[in-house]
Amino acid sequence: MTYRYREIPDADVPTAMRRAGELAVHVASTVLNVGRTRIAWFLPDPHGRVQVPSCYATLYDDHVLWGMYRPGDEHVWMNAGLGPIKAAFVGLHEVRHRWQFATAGLIDEPDAYDWADKTWATYGHHFWDTKGTDQ
Numbered sequence: 384m385t386y387r388y389r390e391i392p393d394a395d396v397p398t399a400m401r402r403a404g405e406l407a408v409h410v411a412s413t414v415l416n417v418g419r420t421r422i423a424w425f426l427p428d429p430h431g432r433v434q435v436p437s438c439y440a441t442l443y444d445d446h447v448l449w450g451m452y453r454p455g456d457e458h459v460w461m462n463a464g465l466g467p468i469k470a471a472f473v474g475l476h477e478v479r480h481r482w483q484f485a486t487a488g489l490i491d492e493p494d495a496y497d498w499a500d501k502t503w504a505t506y507g508h509h510f511w512d513t514k515g516t517d518q
């Protein structure tokens with residue numbers, strides 16, 4: 384099974400969400416020392432050019448892909464329709480995958496959730512401006 388998405392420009396991502404995701408990815412990249420991590424934003428599209436085999440897709444409610452890291456990439460994929468809070472959490476999770484692959488050559492889902500939870504507890508309240516949420 385393959386899921387299809389289309390990449391969308393940064394400028395088309397709702398501002399509060401983009402800022403929350405970018406800040407979370409920046410913090411995670413800095414803490415884990417993986418170098419700058421770009422975000423490629425996407426939206427589900429049955430005709431989209433981004434094809435994700437189900438082995439890389441972590442699917443959440445309603446079979447929506449929140450984010451993705453493809454081993455070897457220097458960027459993470461993030462769904463542009465999540466709202467700021469989910470975007471920040473997904474950013475932490477996906478950067479952890481980048482770190483896992485760089486340090487151990489593998490992807491470990493339980494570790495990525497665990498690390499994102501712990502990092503969220505420390506930094507989460509910095510990731511979005513409650514006055515500007517547009518989720």
Ligand SMILES: [Zn+2]
Nearest residue numbers: 441476492495
């Ligand atoms: Zn994952």
